[in-house]
Structures are given as C-alpha cells and as structure tokens.
Amino acid sequence: MKPSLAATGLAALWLAACAQTPARDLPTLLARTSPTPLLLVGEQHDAPEHQQLQRELVQALATRGELAAVVMEMAEAGRDTRQLPRDASEDAVRQALAWDQGATWPWPVYGPVVMAAVRAGVPVLGGNLPRARMREAMADTALDRSVDASVLDRQRTAVREGHCDLLPDSQIAPMTRIQLARDRSLADTALQALAPGRTVLLIAGNGHVRTDIGVPLHLPAGQARRVVVARAGSAGADASGDVVWPTPALPERDHCAGLRERFKR
Template structure:
C-alpha cells in the first residue's frame, strides 16, 4: 500500500509494509462496511433477550459465525451473551477470534485464570484490539472452561500471502470483484490500484486461516463460535468459502445503524440491527493518518480487516 503522493513500490519488503499499513487503515474503516439490514431489528434495550431467541433458532450448527462492526460495543456484548448461553448448555466447543493470531490460545488455562494470563496465552495486541472491548468475551469462555483460539493469519506469513497469485483464482470472478471493490471503498479511493490484488490475497489467506482454526476446533454435537469482522463471514467471499459444504454453518451479520452497507443476498442467514455507532468521518481520519506518515510503517493494528 502507498501513502498518497508516493510512488508504488514493486512487490517486496516496501510493498508489504504498505499493504500491511493499508490493512490497518481498512480496520479503522471496517465499521463503515460489511453489514446488513434486518427487517425485524431488536432495539438496544431488549437486544440481548431477542438475540437469545435467535441463537436458539439457529442451532444446531457446527459453526456460528458472528460478523461484527469493530466500533460497535453492543456487538461485543452480544458475542459475550452468545458465549455464555452456549457454554451454560454445554454446547460450546470453542471460540475462534480474528483478534488473535492462529497458533495462540487459552487451551489449558484454568477457569480461575486472570485476564492477564488470558492475554498472554493469546499474545493479545491491545493496541490493535482493545481488551476493554473483547476481554469480557474471552473471559466468559475461559471461566466456562472453553478454549479461545486465535484464527488470524500470522503476520510473519503476510508477505508470502501477498505474493501468492494462486489466491487470485480462489473466488469466482463476481465475488473477487466485490472483494476488490470493498478494498477500494474501504480506503476511500486512496489505495493505489496496483495494491488491490495483493491486499485481496492477504484477506483471502486470513479467511483461510480462520477456517482452518474453526475446523480444528469442531466437536460432534457442539458449536464453534467464530468472531470476526462482518466482511470475513460473508458466504460468497469470506471464511465459508474455505471449508467443505458438509460444515453446517450459520452466518450472522450485525449492523450498527441504518447507514451501513448491506451484504449480497445469501451472504448471511441472519442480520441483526443494533444501535448506530458514534458518527465519524473515517475517510478524513484516513487521509490525515497517511499525510502524517510520509514513510509508511506497519501499524500495530495491521492484522485487522
């Protein structure tokens, strides 16, 4: 990825740093994309109760994919409620999170483990993913004796993913073009066209990483909960494209407010509308960020969607 006004580097160390910076910037804008409308939305006051009923209607399932807006606190509260509800019934196999890298997890921690111990086990990056937001979700699982597993692509493998052109053939052309469009729009048109395909490869590799983590945690008769940005759970171009049709999955997309874009038909089984997130001009924030970084460096939140 490139800061506006700088030349585009050929794929390599510099290009990776710029693409990784773009991933971090996209994370800052993730709340503006990847969500959908629900014709029978719950209000903030009774969303937890209404969501509980929807969970019951979605099960049984091998996997329950919860797509969120990262800046919508109500989405993290609903995730915690989901974890607690399934764990209390003995139905929760594991929680897989985009917010930690694959290979790290809380397996083996006692139910009395502290938040600090859970963060250490997950190698949690608080600068990228505020523990204040996601800690209650993690600890609900830990205290129930259910493992929390990182699902994200390890940062050390991003360069290889960006340069692996085999990913270009993973999605059908219409879905791939939607992925490209999401990257362009998510960066307010500031991303150089030469970086679109490399960044899409990283996104697909991240989806594949999460899919592998989920499949490794599946147990007969139980459900794995995957928590990720809404765009990662879409059926047509996200995590579900990386596992066999035999996996029984239910996709839930949460939408904070009426202005969020809608997913393609069939991309979600359930859409949950919640209160709008605080208003912000994310494109202005992005422009300011890039202008302040004439020499792009990988940010702390580079693994966000």
C-alpha cells in the first residue's frame, strides 16, 4: 500500500526537523555527520566558538585517521601546505598559503585551525577564488546560468542584504557572480581532494555552505556530503544545512556601520 500524500508530507517535515535539531557536543555531531567524504562546516566569522569547533573537528577526524584534507575559504585556491612537514613553522605555513595578513582573516583567529591540521600531517588547501580572477568573474555572464533562476534570485538577494542594501543595482549582478565563482572554486578544490574512506573538511562562512544557494549546488549530482551550520544565537537562521551547531549569541553590533562609512568615502 502506498503512503498517503499527507503521511508522506508529515514524514518529510519530521526528517527536516530532525536534520535541524542542534548537535550540542562533538561526539553527537560526529555521529550525525560521519562517515562522509565531504563535510562542509559553516561559521560566523566573528564567533570564536566556531573556530574552536573547527579545530576540534580537525583534531578528532585526524586522530581517527579519517581526515583527508582541510579546505578553507580564508586562503586562495592554488595555495596549500602539501609540501610542508608536520613541524613546519607558522611563518612557513602562512607563506605557503599566502595568508591574508589584513583584518579580513586574522591569523590569530584561524591559525590554530590551520596548525592543528599541519601538525597532524593533513594538508590545508586554499579554496577561495583568487583575487586576480575576480574581475573576470564579474563579467562572466555564464555564471548566471550555472544555477537555477530561483537560486540566482536568492543569491542576489543575499548579496544585496549582505551589503546592507548599499550596493547600486548595477553592481548586484557582478557581485553575485563573484559569490557564485567563489562557491564553485571551493567546490572544485574540495572535489579534487577527495580520498576513498576519508573526509575532506571544508570551512567557510555560513553563506557559502548553504544547501539552497551555496557550495552544495556546485557539486556533482549525487555527491555525498554533510553540512553543519554554526549559529551564534539566532544569527544566520536562514542558513540551511543538515545539522546546526548552536553557540551563544554575540553582543549586538552594527555590521553595516563600517560599510556605510566606506560608501560615503
């Protein structure tokens, strides 16, 4: 006997609710995401608990012999630590990754995550679109057709809102193409690092790992993956994933203030 539509709908809702049930400790999180060839972990960049989670995941998966590589949004594609020994200095690691020394990706925040992988003998790979290719991406209209129209609309909305509604309309499409190109670059880097029986850990902002607009849409159909969304309080509640990792809310802050000043100048 076939299940009724109502029963099927209820089952789908139940599964979705289970997927979004928070995992509040590392063993539970690992049990709900392993084994998987690709583990995408999102973060809020200014939440220290999220980088702590990343470091603990690196250490746990490496200890189990299951970590193939760590792919990070914070370094450009083409940069990696493959040729470095486990005891490489932090300066050597930063040089290999051409780590951004600016305020965008402060080394004291992400360095412990990177070094945990290096010390475990696990390669760290930059996954972000290189800056040298951004202008090319902005003009590449083929990127508009790399996702469904509804996805493109959602991505454009995310870009508009992410820039505090300050971007001129003429810049929405080019900036959305950069976002799409970044997601594609992260996906390609992760796919190239896949290894049988082990996990590639991809670390990026929650916007990049979203199952409705992010990296998952740039993976081959049927590619197994799990997505963890790290959420500080209610921030990023629109980010979709398989499992939520909740952390305390951060102090309220006007993230648009600095952007408004830049646009004034």
